[in-house]
Amino acid sequence: MKRHRKLVFLAFMMMVMLGFINNMRGTLIPPIRDFFTVNYSQIGVMLMAATFGFMSATFLGGIAASHFGLKKVIAFGFLTAAFSIFAMGYINSFLYLIILMAFLGIGLGSVEIGANSLGAKIFVEKSGMMMNMLHLFFGVGASIGPRYAGWLLSLGFEWHQIYLTALVLITALLLFLFSTKFPLEIENNRKDNIAVKKIIKQKKVWLFAAVLGSAVVAEIAIGSWLVNFLHVERAFATASASTYLSLFFIVFTVGRLVGGYFTEHIGYIKILIYFAAATLMLFIIGLLVKADYGALFFSAAGFFISIMFPTIMAVIMNEFKSGVSSYMGFIITSASAINMVSNWLIGKINDLFGVFTGFASISFFILMIIVFLYFLSRELEYDFAK
Numbered sequence: 001m002k003r004h005r006k007l008v009f010l011a012f013m014m015m016v017m018l019g020f021i022n023n024m025r026g027t028l029i030p031p032i033r034d035f036f037t038v039n040y041s042q043i044g045v046m047l048m049a050a051t052f053g054f055m056s057a058t059f060l061g062g063i064a065a066s067h068f069g070l071k072k073v074i075a076f077g078f079l080t081a082a083f084s085i086f087a088m089g090y091i092n093s094f095l096y097l098i099i100l101m102a103f104l105g106i107g108l109g110s111v112e113i114g115a116n117s118l119g120a121k122i123f124v125e126k127s128g129m130m131m132n133m134l135h136l137f138f139g140v141g142a143s144i145g146p147r148y149a150g151w152l153l154s155l156g157f158e159w160h161q162i163y164l165t166a167l168v169l170i171t172a173l174l175l176f177l178f179s180t181k182f183p184l185e186i187e188n189n190r191k192d193n194i195a196v197k198k199i200i201k202q203k204k205v206w207l208f209a210a211v212l213g214s215a216v217v218a219e220i221a222i223g224s225w226l227v228n229f230l231h232v233e234r235a236f237a238t239a240s241a242s243t244y245l246s247l248f249f250i251v252f253t254v255g256r257l258v259g260g261y262f263t264e265h266i267g268y269i270k271i272l273i274y275f276a277a278a279t280l281m282l283f284i285i286g287l288l289v290k291a292d293y294g295a296l297f298f299s300a301a302g303f304f305i306s307i308m309f310p311t312i313m314a315v316i317m318n319e320f321k322s323g324v325s326s327y328m329g330f331i332i333t334s335a336s337a338i339n340m341v342s343n344w345l346i347g348k349i350n351d352l353f354g355v356f357t358g359f360a361s362i363s364f365f366i367l368m369i370i371v372f373l374y375f376l377s378r379e380l381e382y383d384f385a386k
Contacts, residue, residue: 004122006180011122012137013173014074014115018108019141020148021081021166023249025050026223027149027242030231031159036094040358044347047224048340049098053105054112055336058329061113065325070117071182077110078174082167088160109336113329120317120324129260131317135310139253142223143246150242194323199330204379208316208331211272211376213338214368215308218279220339221346221362222248222298222305229359230295244295248302255306263307268315269377275304276369283363287356308369319380 029043036042057077065073084103091097119134152162199205226248230241263271279301286297313328320327342365350358 004183007118007182008122010173010176010180011115011118011134013176014111015134015137016141017166017169017173018112018115019138019143019249020145020169021085021104021108021141021163022220023142023145023223023245024149024162024166026225026227026245027146027153027238028159028162029224029228030238031153032097035159036097038094040347040350040355041344042094042347044344044350046094046098046101047343047347050101050105051336051340051343053102053107054109055105055333055340057106057109058113058336059333061110061117061329063329065114065117069182070114071177071180073110074114075174075177077107077114078170078177079107080104080110081107082170082174083107085163085167085170088163113332116313116328116332117325119313120328129264131310131314132256132260132263132307135306135313136253136256139249139256139306142249143253145246146223146227146242146249147246150239150246153242154239194326196326196330199327204319204376205327205331206334207372207376207379208312208327209334209338210372211369212309212312212331213335213342214365214372215276215305215312216335216339217342217365218362218369219305219308221343221365222301224343225346225350225359225362226298229355232355233359234290234292234295236292236295241295244299247296247299250302251299252302252306255303256310259307259311263311263314268311268318269373269380272308272311273370273373275307276366276373278304280363280366280370283366287360287363305366315380 025047032046033039033043061073064076081104084100084107087100088097091100115134119131149162152165153159223245226245227238227241230236230244231238234241236244259271266274282297282301282304286294286301288294289297316327316331317324346358346361349361
């Protein structure tokens with residue numbers, strides 16, 4: 001891993017960028033709603049479009065990398081994200097925003113699959129710990145993003161101007177990418193390809209997708225809807241509510257910092273079940289405690305939900321000895337499809353039954369993590385208890 005220091009740094013910083021841009025969105029949903037005068041169902045469609053773009057990129061990213069190289073796929077991701085953010089300042093139609101959010105999703109999805117593919121190739125030893133470390137940097141960006149967006153809102157910036165400032169980070173990473181050499185064994189994925197028809201025949205692949213999808217819904221939905229929930233249901237100012245979302249991701253980042261230790265010592269499957277149960281308990285307490293301090297329980301849940309994605313990635317890396325990138329691409333894509341539909345559904349529930357019920361529905365997806373993990377654990381060939 002030492003000989004790939006520049007690639008490790010690049011992968012870490014790509015995760016910072018993903019966390020930063022992805023999680024500004026939660027703080028910016030209220031001003032976007034006001035700017036375009038749209039309802040929650042339409043916001044749900046916007047989130048669904050972003051996820052559809054992301055999903056498309058993760059599905060095609062592995063195939064594209066085998067033909068054009070991983071470096072070009074990552075560069076494409078940076079350029080597509082930059083284009084969509086730049087164009088946001090020149091639109092006055094919500095339909096155009098939906099289209100641009102889909103393009104932003106394509107850009108971020110390409111960067112995501114690039115970072116995970118790099119991790120799968122570089123982090124051979126202690127994969128659980130190192131994948132948690134990689135995704136820790138997502139938490140760093142996610143901790144800064146909401147609070148940063150809330151701060152700029154308080155200074156009078158428009159939502160599209162706030163997105164525009166992210167171009168500085170994207171440009172810096174694009175320049176670093178062009179100056180970094182990708183060794184042949186990392187650049188070329190052709191030997192690592194597995195036919196889709198072989199992948200879809202395996203029951204455990206679909207269970208992996210269900211577990212990861214439920215975990216992604218829980219993480220993304222809290223990031224997308226917490227500020228709106230606190231603003232509407234608990235009468236928090238948007239800037240104040242964004243503080244709790246930032247705290248969620250600060251705690252989330254700490255969880256990824258120490259989560260690798262627990263993962264390696266307790267066991268990958270056991271720790272996922274324990275942490276999912278703790279997340280569910282804290283989320284429900286946060287719903288029941290209506291005083292201002294109740295929001296802290298949502299923030300605290302970030303610690304336990306933090307290890308879900310990287311630890312599931314580590315389980316995949318250990319379970320499938322060949323074709324890991326192909327399996328990862330398919331599972332992440334399927335999980336993104338679950339997330340896409342679920343975010344639309346949460347937006348619809350907000351409109352039909354109220355913001356409290358919509359936000360509370362996230363608890364169902366947290367419960368599903370535990371249910372699907374139980375069934376997945378019975379299908380795995382690798383001995384994760386050893």
